[in-house]
Amino acid sequence: MATDAATTQLGADLGLTRADLIEMYRLIAITRAIDERMWILNRAGKIPFVISGQGHEGAQVGLAYSLRKGHDWMVPYYRSVASLITFGMHPREIMIAQFAKGVDPSSGGRQMPGHYGVKDRNILSVSSPVTTQVLHATGIALAAKLRKTDQVAITYTGEGSSNQGDFFEALNFAGIHKLPVVFVVENNGYAISVPMSMQSSVPDIAMRGEGFGMPGVIVDGADVLDCYRTGKEAIDRARRGDGPTLIEAKVTRMTAHSSDDQQTKYRTAEDLQAGQERDPLPRFREELRQAGVLDEATEAKLLAESKVVVEDATDWAESQSDPDPATAQRHVYADAPPARMDDPFWQTERFIGDGGPTSRGGAS
Numbered sequence: 323m324a325t326d327a328a329t330t331q332l333g334a335d336l337g338l339t340r341a342d343l344i345e346m347y348r349l350i351a352i353t354r355a356i357d358e359r360m361w362i363l364n365r366a367g368k369i370p371f372v373i374s375g376q377g378h379e380g381a382q383v384g385l386a387y388s389l390r391k392g393h394d395w396m397v398p399y400y401r402s403v404a405s406l407i408t409f410g411m412h413p414r415e416i417m418i419a420q421f422a423k424g425v426d427p428s429s430g431g432r433q434m435p436g437h438y439g440v441k442d443r444n445i446l447s448v449s450s451p452v453t454t455q456v457l458h459a460t461g462i463a464l465a466a467k468l469r470k471t472d473q474v475a476i477t478y479t480g481e482g483s484s485n486q487g488d489f490f491e492a493l494n495f496a497g498i499h500k501l502p503v504v505f506v507v508e509n510n511g512y513a514i515s516v517p518m519s520m521q522s523s524v525p526d527i528a529m530r531g532e533g534f535g536m537p538g539v540i541v542d543g544a545d546v547l548d549c550y551r552t553g554k555e556a557i558d559r560a561r562r563g564d565g566p567t568l569i570e571a572k573v574t575r576m577t578a579h580s581s582d583d584q585q586t587k588y589r590t591a592e593d594l595q596a597g598q599e600r601d602p603l604p605r606f607r608e609e610l611r612q613a614g615v616l617d618e619a620t621e622a623k624l625l626a627e628s629k630v631v632v633e634d635a636t637d638w639a640e641s642q643s644d645p646d647p648a649t650a651q652r653h654v655y656a657d658a659p660p661a662r663m664d665d666p667f668w669q670t671e672r673f674i675g676d677g678g679p680t681s682r683g684g685a686s
């Protein structure tokens with residue numbers, strides 16, 4: 323019988339043990355359970371907004387699994403829950419961002435739901451304007467290279483967002499300077515309602531890597547172990563000083579874009595069905611069962627555990643206090659401005675110049 327320390331046939335060529343495989347499955351299953359709970363909480367009127375990663379979890383766990391937690395940098399996007407949990411965010415910390423409570427580590431309840439980040443764990447806050455994070459990761463990688471910290475930055479975006487100028491600027495700079503950064507595009511085929519064919523003149527975003535002097539790799543996002551292999555190769559390459567990689571993970575978006583969207587308005591029943599069939603969770607489960615890694619007892623234990631984790635995260639998050647209104651302006655200005663606009667603070671040249679609220683009265 324296999325033990326946790328023993329390597330099994332499956333994943334052995336990648337240096338993965340049975341314990342690793344089960345841990346990867348656990349991370350995917352827990353993330354899915356949290357995501358499903360978020361939809362219930364939203365429909366029950368308890369949380370205002372959900373943006374879901376269902377269908378992306380296999381790629382996210384596989385790609386992030388070989389990062390060094392607390393050492394490397396993660397620059398996520400709004401669907402990154404599985405990446406974040408793999409990199410050390412606790413389910414409680416994920417759930418509390420939905421409830422916008424005062425002790426929420428992402429923003430103290432200030433950001434939109436789904437804008438995760440933990441400063442002391444090198445997890446940058448999600449940025450609302452899509453693709454800006456790709457530049458942030460590139461800047462972090464430049465700093466890591468200059469300071470010789472041996473750190474790698476990984477960042478994530480969608481294929482629609484990869485058409486923003488920020489994406490091209492970031493890849494160009496990272497390619498020139500051989501920065502330790504991994505760019506992941508999670509291609510689920512849609513940017514809200516816009517299909518891939520209307521977003522890009524080339525069929526694969528990965529093709530763009532070559533134009534910036536870096537490998538562009540396509541990986542099946544439902545193949546967890548291939549994602550692990552691809553992520554590890556890119557992370558190792560970045561750490562060695564050989565430069566960035568662009569990874570395009572072909573994934574499926576199993577839910578609407580967000581809880582405010584209705585995808586039946588723009589996707590056919592066949593397309594939706596095909597999307598469900600590309601779910602990475604049952605595929606990985608079956609792979610592990612076939613390999614003798616996941617037996618019934620382990621599965622039952624994981625299922626029970628994920629229920630406990632979700633209950634605990636929800637109950638804990640819901641029971642925390644709302645942010646103190648007196649702290650509302652914290653982190654907005656270096657010095658908190660007075661609340662009233664007729665206060666002398668606002669009557670300065672800085673705010674009331676000749677040509678408008680921020681003008682200094684001259685050409686800029």
Ligand SMILES: Cc1ncc(C[n+]2csc(CCOP(=O)(O)OP(=O)(O)O)c2C)c(N)n1
Nearest residue numbers: 450451452480481482483484510512513514
């Ligand atoms: C600069 C900017 N433009 C538009 C939006 C609105 N917006 C939010 S998500 C999104 C779609 C992004 O699609 P994609 O990059 O394919 O990622 P997915 O949501 O499918 O994972 C858009 C247009 C935004 N947040 N920022």
